Amino acid sequence: MYHSLLDKTSKILIEGFENYFRNFKELTSYTPRHFREKDWRAMKENHRKRLMLYKDQVFTTKSILYDLLKEKVADYDFWKKAKLAYILLSKERKDKELAETFFNSVIRKLYPDLAINEELMFVHEGFNSCEIYPNDNLYFTYPANWGLQKIIRSIIADFDFEAPYLNKEADIQFLVKAIREVILSRYTTTDETVTQVLKSVFYRNKAAYLIGRTYVGGKWMPFIIPFLNGPNGVYVDTLIFDPKIMAHLFSFTRSYFMVDVEIPSQMVAFLNSVITHKQVHELYNAIGFNKHGKTEFYRDFLNHLDHSEDQFVLAEGIKGMVMTVFTLPSYNIVFKMIKDYFDPPKTMTRQEVRNKYKMVGQHDRVGRMADTHEFEEFHLPLDRIHPNLMQELRSTVNSHLEIRNNELIIKHLYTERKMIPLNMYLEQCSLEEAKSAVEEYGDAILQLAKANIFPGDMMTKNFGVTRQKRIVFYDYDEIEFLTDMNFRWKPKPETFEQIYAFEPWYEIRPNDVFPEDFKKFMIGRQDVKSHFIEYHQNLFNPDYWTSIQNRIKNGEWIHALPYPNKIRFRPEEEV
Numbered sequence: 019m020y021h022s023l024l025d026k027t028s029k030i031l032i033e034g035f036e037n038y039f040r041n042f043k044e045l046t047s048y049t050p051r052h053f054r055e056k057d058w059r060a061m062k063e064n065h066r067k068r069l070m071l072y073k074d075q076v077f078t079t080k081s082i083l084y085d086l087l088k089e090k091v092a093d094y095d096f097w098k099k100a101k102l103a104y105i106l107l108s109k110e111r112k113d114k115e116l117a118e119t120f121f122n123s124v125i126r127k128l129y130p131d132l133a134i135n136e137e138l139m140f141v142h143e144g145f146n147s148c149e150i151y152p153n154d155n156l157y158f159t160y161p162a163n164w165g166l167q168k169i170i171r172s173i174i175a176d177f178d179f180e181a182p183y184l185n186k187e188a189d190i191q192f193l194v195k196a197i198r199e200v201i202l203s204r205y206t207t208t209d210e211t212v213t214q215v216l217k218s219v220f221y222r223n224k225a226a227y228l229i230g231r232t233y234v235g236g237k238w239m240p241f242i243i244p245f246l247n248g249p250n251g252v253y254v255d256t257l258i259f260d261p262k263i264m265a266h267l268f269s270f271t272r273s274y275f276m277v278d279v280e281i282p283s284q285m286v287a288f289l290n291s292v293i294t295h296k297q298v299h300e301l302y303n304a305i306g307f308n309k310h311g312k313t314e315f316y317r318d319f320l321n322h323l324d325h326s327e328d329q330f331v332l333a334e335g336i337k338g339m340v341m342t343v344f345t346l347p348s349y350n351i352v353f354k355m356i357k358d359y360f361d362p363p364k365t366m367t368r369q370e371v372r373n374k375y376k377m378v379g380q381h382d383r384v385g386r387m388a389d390t391h392e393f394e395e396f397h398l399p400l401d402r403i404h405p406n407l408m409q410e411l412r413s414t415v416n417s418h419l420e421i422r423n424n425e426l427i428i429k430h431l432y433t434e435r436k437m438i439p440l441n442m443y444l445e446q447c448s449l450e451e452a453k454s455a456v457e458e459y460g461d462a463i464l465q466l467a468k469a470n471i472f473p474g475d476m477m478t479k480n481f482g483v484t485r486q487k488r489i490v491f492y493d494y495d496e497i498e499f500l501t502d503m504n505f506r507w508k509p510k511p512e513t514f515e516q517i518y519a520f521e522p523w524y525e526i527r528p529n530d531v532f533p534e535d536f537k538k539f540m541i542g543r544q545d546v547k548s549h550f551i552e553y554h555q556n557l558f559n560p561d562y563w564t565s566i567q568n569r570i571k572n573g574e575w576i577h578a579l580p581y582p583n584k585i586r587f588r589p590e591e592e593v
């Protein structure tokens with residue numbers, strides 16, 4: 019009886035995982051068709067569906083096991099054995115690290131108050147324990163002795179998207195020219211020179227990306243080729259060699275790619291070799307396995323805790339009215355907790371804040387909103403909490419804290435990439451840096467608008483500056499869909515009372531926004547204020563906001579390019 023229960027449990031778990039992965043692959047497999055047919059609505063919907071799969075499958079598997087196991091769900095020894103039985107079923111799998119994460123997710127939902135537990139869960143395994151599989155099937159190979167023209171022609175032929183091209187021959191010549199200028203001007207090809215391009219195409223929004231590398235000059239030179247499908251057909255938009263731009267395509271501020279992956283660890287290992295400065299957990303996120311990305315992140319965090327001694331402290335900057343934010347100075351992450359009580363004028367509920375964070379997780383982040391991971395029962399060593407932080411936690415998030423065995427247990431928090439709050443950055447940077455930061459700040463707001471996001475609170479304290487000096491929004495509690503807002507010019511006062519009124523004399527409804535007023539509060543630093551106002555005149559024009567709104571309402575999906583306009587092969591009018 020006991021044995022058959024163990025067998026059944028491990029089988030239900032592995033079947034749950036297989037079902038999830040099968041559905042994941044199936045939804046991903048629709049993407050080339052959506053790209054080919056320019057069915058952007060389906061592309062968006064499909065991506066959203068894929069994001070829901072994991073949670074839904076964990077819930078289903080948990081419910082089946084709950085009915086099967088009843089009071090056994092809290093039996094420690096049973097789960098110890100169930101883990102062993104699961105290992106037998108999963109250890110030969112090529113996606114075993116994802117299967118382990120799935121096991122962890124389900125047991126965390128089933129077993130009462132389960133902390134991270136090495137006997138019952140897979141805590142330290144993961145990517146590093148994955149077998150290394152031969153790479154040959156992962157990419158197409160193009161030897162240098164074919165000559166540049168033939169190589170490029172073959173690449174374009176291998177990835178023809180089964181759709182009409184705008185001008186294939188012109189694309190080939192653009193690519194040849196770019197490679198001559200960037201690579202062949204610096205390196206000479208030898209017998210060893212070879213080019214590899216991943217067979218799987220990376221799709222996101224309205225674009226498709228090929229990822230490859232060329233071995234030349236004694237090292238691998240990675241590259242990315244973006245394709246778009248415009249009104250006159252498919253075309254190569256540019257060729258990216260710049261490692262910063264490549265890293266930005268894989269940034270935590272972007273949605274996950276839709277890409278066919280056979281062996282996740284193998285794909286991550288390849289990406290790791292071409293996309294610099296990205297950690298393993300970020301790469302799993304980028305290819306859509308964000309739950310496993312969360313597991314890998316947590317491993318990295320535990321490892322970091324073991325190898326550091328500093329204390330958790332409050333994050334620098336202006337304290338939030340809704341969130342309490344802390345960090346470990348030696349680690350590039352902040353931890354965000356929803357406060358027990360919100361400071362006025364904030365009136366939303368805890369659940370509403372959680373919904374806003376969830377909305378960001380499911381929305382296109384267009385390189386301007388930070389991704390978060392959500393944790394329950396997060397354990398921190400008590401002696402690493404600075405007394406001042408402890409005091410702040412006690413007074414703002416006490417109902418979510420518990421102390422057990424020298425550990426601080428936090429019932430719910432979000433983790434997010436640490437950035438320099440823009441208000442702080444502007445206080446200490448040079449005039450030139452400030453100018454480009456405020457330009458970026460306005461660009462960020464307008465790009466969010468084009469993705470149908472209105473940040474609500476647009477003060478500089480709610481934006482961060484990344485290592486690459488990009489400006490990213492991180493305060494989600496007042497976020498709204500742009501299409502729900504009502505942008506208005508301020509009515510002109512006519513009577514004496516109206517002219518000298520202290521309060522607005524006209525009616526203001528909850529979603530009314532007066533862009534003319536943004537000038538007053540958006541930039542505190544005086545020496546860049548006029549530059550900002552001059553540079554971003556559209557920001558203060560309600561008609562401009564309404565025009566973006568209308569485009570979105572008319573069904574247009576405005577594509578934000580994740581690379582600068584100036585590197586594109588053709589001007590917009592020619593596509």
Ligand SMILES: Nc1ncnc2c1ncn2[C@@H]1O[C@H](COP(=O)(O)OP(=O)(O)OP(=O)(O)O)[C@@H](O)[C@H]1O
Nearest residue numbers: 333334335336338339340341343435436437439493
């Ligand atoms: N990703 C981050 N990196 C660095 N610091 C951050 C980050 N997120 C938040 N902070 C710091 O924590 C403060 C509060 O964070 P956040 O704006 O998310 O909270 P909030 O309560 O929603 O704010 P508000 O009161 O504006 O609604 C910020 O002003 C900033 O100083």
